[in-house]
Amino acid sequence: xxxxxxxxxxxxxxxxxxxxxxxxxxxxxxxxxxxxxxxxxxxxxxxxxxxxxxxxxxxxxxxxxxxxxxxxxxxxxxxxxxxxxxxxxxxxxxxxxxxxxxxxxxxxxxxxxxxxxxxxxxxxxxxxxxxxxxxxxxxxxxxxxxxxxxxxxxxxxxxxxxxxxxxxxxxxxxxxxxxxxxxxxxxxxxxxxxxxxxxxxxxxxxxxxxxxxxxxxxxxxxxxxxxxxxxxxxxxxxxxxxxxxxxxxxxxxxxxxxxxxxxxxxxxxxxxxxxxxxxxxxxxxxxxxxxxxxxxxxxxxxxxxxxxxxxxxxxxxxxxxxxxxxxxxxxxxxxxxxxxxxxxxxxxxxxxxxxxxxxxxxxxxxxxxxxxxxxxxxxxxxxxxxxxxxx
Amino acid sequence: xxxxxxxxxxxxxxxxxxxxxxxxxxxxxxxxxxxxxxxxxxxxxxxxxxxxxxxxxxxxxxxxxxxxxxxxxxxxxxxxxxxxxxxxxxxxxxxxxxxxxxxxxxxxxxxxxxxxxxxxxxxxxxxxxxxxxxxxxxxxxxxxxxxxxxxxxxxxxxxxxxxxxxxxxxxxxxxxxxxxxxxxxxxxxxxxxxxxxxxxxxxxxxxxxxxxxxxxxxxxxxxxxxxxxxxxxxxxxxxxxxxxxxxxxxxxxxxxxxxxxxxxxxxxxxxxxxxxxxxxxxxxxxxx
Numbered sequence: 090x091x092x093x094x095x096x097x098x099x100x101x102x103x104x105x106x107x108x109x110x111x112x113x114x115x116x117x118x119x120x121x122x123x124x125x126x127x128x129x130x131x132x133x134x135x136x137x138x139x140x141x142x143x144x145x146x147x148x149x150x151x152x153x154x155x156x157x158x159x160x161x162x163x164x165x166x167x168x169x170x171x172x173x174x175x176x177x178x179x180x181x182x183x184x185x186x187x188x189x190x191x192x193x194x195x196x197x198x199x200x201x202x203x204x205x206x207x208x209x210x211x212x213x214x215x216x217x218x219x220x221x222x223x224x225x226x227x228x229x230x231x232x233x234x235x236x237x238x239x240x241x242x243x244x245x246x247x248x249x250x251x252x253x254x255x256x257x258x259x260x261x262x263x264x265x266x267x268x269x270x271x272x273x274x275x276x277x278x279x280x281x282x283x284x285x286x287x288x289x290x291x292x293x294x295x296x297x298x299x300x301x302x303x304x305x306x307x308x309x310x311x312x313x314x315x316x317x318x319x320x321x322x323x324x325x326x327x328x329x330x331x332x333x334x335x336x337x338x339x340x341x342x343x344x345x346x347x348x349x350x351x352x353x354x355x356x357x358x359x360x361x362x363x364x365x366x367x368x369x370x371x372x373x374x375x376x377x378x379x380x381x382x383x384x385x386x387x388x389x390x391x392x393x394x395x396x397x398x399x400x401x402x403x404x405x406x407x408x409x410x411x412x413x414x415x416x417x418x419x420x421x422x423x424x425x426x427x428x429x430x431x432x433x434x435x436x437x438x439x440x441x442x443x444x445x446x447x448x449x450x451x452x453x454x455x456x457x458x459x460x461x462x463x464x465x466x467x468x469x470x471x472x473x474x475x476x477x478x479x480x
Numbered sequence: 481x482x483x484x485x486x487x488x489x490x491x492x493x494x495x496x497x498x499x500x501x502x503x504x505x506x507x508x509x510x511x512x513x514x515x516x517x518x519x520x521x522x523x524x525x526x527x528x529x530x531x532x533x534x535x536x537x538x539x540x541x542x543x544x545x546x547x548x549x550x551x552x553x554x555x556x557x558x559x560x561x562x563x564x565x566x567x568x569x570x571x572x573x574x575x576x577x578x579x580x581x582x583x584x585x586x587x588x589x590x591x592x593x594x595x596x597x598x599x600x601x602x603x604x605x606x607x608x609x610x611x612x613x614x615x616x617x618x619x620x621x622x623x624x625x626x627x628x629x630x631x632x633x634x635x636x637x638x639x640x641x642x643x644x645x646x647x648x649x650x651x652x653x654x655x656x657x658x659x660x661x662x663x664x665x666x667x668x669x670x671x672x673x674x675x676x677x678x679x680x681x682x683x684x685x686x687x688x689x690x691x692x693x694x695x696x697x698x699x700x701x702x703x704x705x706x707x708x709x710x711x712x713x714x715x716x717x718x719x720x721x722x723x724x725x726x727x728x729x730x731x732x733x734x735x736x737x738x739x740x741x742x743x744x745x746x747x748x749x750x751x752x753x754x755x756x757x758x759x760x761x762x763x764x765x766x767x768x
Contacts, residue, residue, distance in 0.1 A: 188496040191542035197521070197583025198542050200498040234749055235495040235734035341743075344765050371738030373731055378543045385542040387496070392737070399739060402729040403568060413767035421741065428744035 102305040103312050105286040109167065110141040112250070113213065115302055121211035121248055124180060126173070131159055133173040135180070138213070145170060152258035152439065155448030168214055168282050171258040172438050176367035177219055178226060180210050181243045185390045188239060188374060193383040207242035215251045215276065217269030218261075218436040222367030223249075224275060228430045229370050239389070248295065251276035255319040257326035260439030262452060265331040268436045270323040281316040288316040331437065331452040332459060333423075339459055340424040344416065348457045353412035355447045360393035362441035362449075363418065368434050371399070394418050419451060495734045498540045498585030499525055503578055504560045510644050512567045513611060514576065515552065517560035518586060527558055532593035533618035534725060534753045538733045539563065539575070540585030547571040548730040548748070550615035551589060555622055561586075564614035564646065590733045592753045594619040594697050595723055596626075602693045603631040605686070607679055607708045609638050609700025613646045615725050615752070616699050624657040631693070633659035634686065638679030638704070641665050642672045662686075679704060680711040691716040699725040702763070709756060722756035743768055 104112070116123050117139065125138040128145045138144065147165040150173060151158045162169045190201050215223075223244070230240035251272040254261075263269030272279045277296030280287040288308050291297045308316075363369040373392040378385045392399060394417045400407035408414045426434035435451075442450045492499075501518040508514050518539075520526040531537075536550040547569065553562035567576050578584070596619060604623060608616050616635075623633055635654070639645045642665050651661045662682050664675035675682065679700075688694055696712050698705045705724050712722060726747055731737040733748045740747035743762035745754070762768055 189498065191498075191540075191585065193542070197502065198500055198585060200500060200540070200542075200585045202494040202497045230736065233735055235736065237734075237736050238494050238496070344768070370736070373737065373739070374546070376543050376545055382543055389737075392739075394738065394741075400729055402727065407728065408767050410767065417741070417768070425741075425744035429746070 101308040101313060101316075102289050102291075102300060103286055103308040104280075104289055104303055104305050106167075108286065108304050109144075111303055112299070113138065113141055115299060116211040116213075116248065119299075121209050123211045123213055124177075125213035126168070126170070128159065132157060133159065133170050135173075135175040135177065135212075135214075141167070144168075144214075149256060150258065152260045152443040153448070154260065154442050154450050155445055157443050164284070166255070166282055168252045168280070169256055171254060171256060171261060172216055172219070172440060174365050174440065174444055176222060176365070176438075176440070177212055177215060178222065178367050178369075180208075180212070181223070181247065182226060182230065182237075182240050182370065182372075185388055186239045187386045188389045189387040191385040191387070202238070207239075207246060209246040209248075210243065211248040211250065213250045213252075215249050215272075216254055216438075217251070217272040218263045218266075218438040219367055220249070220251060220272055220275040221263075221266070221268035221436040222438070225368045225430065225432060225434060225436070226370060228432070229368075232430070248299075249276040249278075249292075251279040251292075253279060253281045253316075253320050254323040255282060257323045258439060258443070260329060260442040260450075261327050261437065262329040262331050262439060263437035264324070264327050265329075265333060265452075266433060266435055266437035270327065271320055281319055283312060283315040283319055285312075288312055329439065329452055331435075331455060333433070336433075336455065337424040337427045339462065340420045340455070343458050343462055344420070346458050346462075348454060348461075349412045349416045351457070352415050352449060352454050353410065355449055356395075356411050356415045357446060358395045358397070358411045358414055359446060360395045361444045361446060363393040363395060364391065365440040365444045366422075367436060367438060367440070368422075369393070373399075394421070419454060423451075423455065495587070498538070498587045500583050501561070501586045502583050503580050506580060509564060509646050510639075513564060513646070515562050515564045516575065517553075517562045518584070519560050520586070521583070529558070529561060529589075531555060531561075531589035531618070533596060533622050534593040534615055535589040535591050536615070536733075536752065537561070537563065537586050537588030538590065538730075539571070540587065541571055541574050541578075542585065544574045545571045546585075546587075546731070547575075548590075548733060550725075550752070552614040552617045553621075554625075555618050556625060557621075564611065564617075566611050587733065590748055592749075592751055594622075594725075594753055595695065595755075596622045599623065599695050600629045601631065602695050603688075603690055604633050605683075605688075605694055605696045605712075606633075606635045607637075607683065607696065607698040607700070607705075608635065609679060609704040610640065610644060611646070612698075612700030612704075612725070613637055616697065617647065619697060620654060620659065624654065624659060627658045631690070635659055635661045636664075636679050636682040636686070637661070638664045638666070638682075638700075641667050642669060642674070678707065680707045683708060683711045683715075688712075688715050688717065692718070692721075694721060696722045698722070702726070706763070719757045719760060720755065724754055724756055724759065725752045726754060726759065727752065 150170045230237040254270040276292040279290040422434040500521040504519040505517040540546045549563045552564040728740040731739040735746045735749040
């Protein structure tokens, strides 16, 4: 490590705007596939990038319940937007992935699991709520009795370049979920964009090593102050809140609340919220055979608790109406997730609010239940009564 | 963090990997139900596959799909691994068309198990309905193998009709080994001289002299387990002494796919066997 690099360790540095291309080039040179934000079909999505020019420079996103529009900014900031329909989950937990194979041989079926090396991703532009989402999915896919090798291999080799939010959408509520807007850990480098460039924090040795190869200078007090101002702007813009006090018990004690029927009138059960959610992890493995039927791939694809056959069993569907499916999603996300993974399943990114075609806002649904809780508790009661329609 | 750690050396590093197993024998049990004895091709697995009573395997028919099936054999018999299966969906239909010697894939064993060790010194009451006897049979074998460790053993078993009763040719041996086996059917036919009525009728007239030292293990349709537990509670059996085996849609069996969630529980790794007090409150919520 060079002397210059040592002097920048543990203190924030400054990278001029034109240094961003060098950062991308170094990552590519190191063998990473660089994934970053770009404009596609009227939205900012995450895709492979090679040039800083591909970034959504000068664009921002305006979000409301059920509404997302790109607008021109007055400046040409690279990261002057919030989050779009994509999340990094689509790279770590791909929408479609082969988890196993089977081949017919003279001696019967032989099963195997794919062993090709996982792609090495560098993620550019990871927001604080999205780092929180990765930490949540880490617990799901690698923290339990069984480890998912598809996720694990992608996650272990991923290089994370975080970007602190300098603006917030009307749908953001990361402050309520204690996940943002500032990135605290879980990154290799964290950038705060200011007018003349980027103020950079180092989060790992790998980040430090990369930084040493970039044209950085120690950040001046003025630059640090500008970065503070930019980050504070995002904090000031966050208006939406979710009261999480006792939220697990609140929801689990109100499983028969009339609000579930109310939201069911508005919910289309379209699965959008689960597809855009950075933590939703439900999937189904399906058989994909070649024409001979002798080679079979077991393909895992994203599924959703809003799909009607998701709970199909023994000729019946357990959650046969929208009420029970929305209740499953929300109580899992905000309540039983705590039992399962010791945290909320929500990071406050607001995607489910923005991308809901009817603009259902989970913070409003929780508030409705909180404002009119029902004493008729479901979890706390001891009495045993037969289920409706039994016998 | 919840979940039971894997218990056998047969668990591969990659939980998606299925092992090749051969259909060694197929026995018709009742209409639409047959027992498939499986043998692993890998000699190390054939000798070393162990499971605990109540656990299940994932059976895999390439090109068709997977299905979760409880292991219904003797945990101490390593000659083959029996699975008693009712034809219900596309995988079990395809399995019914397969012949001895053909191969399938197996992942497992998965899930929690019946609390056989906790039964020591206690009276044990097993209540099964229909195909629900299959996941309990390994527990019966295990209890009988260690018969002197337990008090009275009773199996109350109900089926819709006499030809729906599983494993009838074993009841004699079980009784000789020290378990009271009582059966009942919902609808009798000519020639049936046994009990007619729901299984709780058997429970209502069963002496339960030591309610604080009796464990109830039950498996069957949820409504049957409901009424069984109610009847047992009326007799003074504490809810902490009741164990149930539950069923939901299972896809991955390793807690990653989300399908089998039941309230906070993943049935595949937290269940399928639960102490009743853990799930009592969520069992009475419709459509959960």
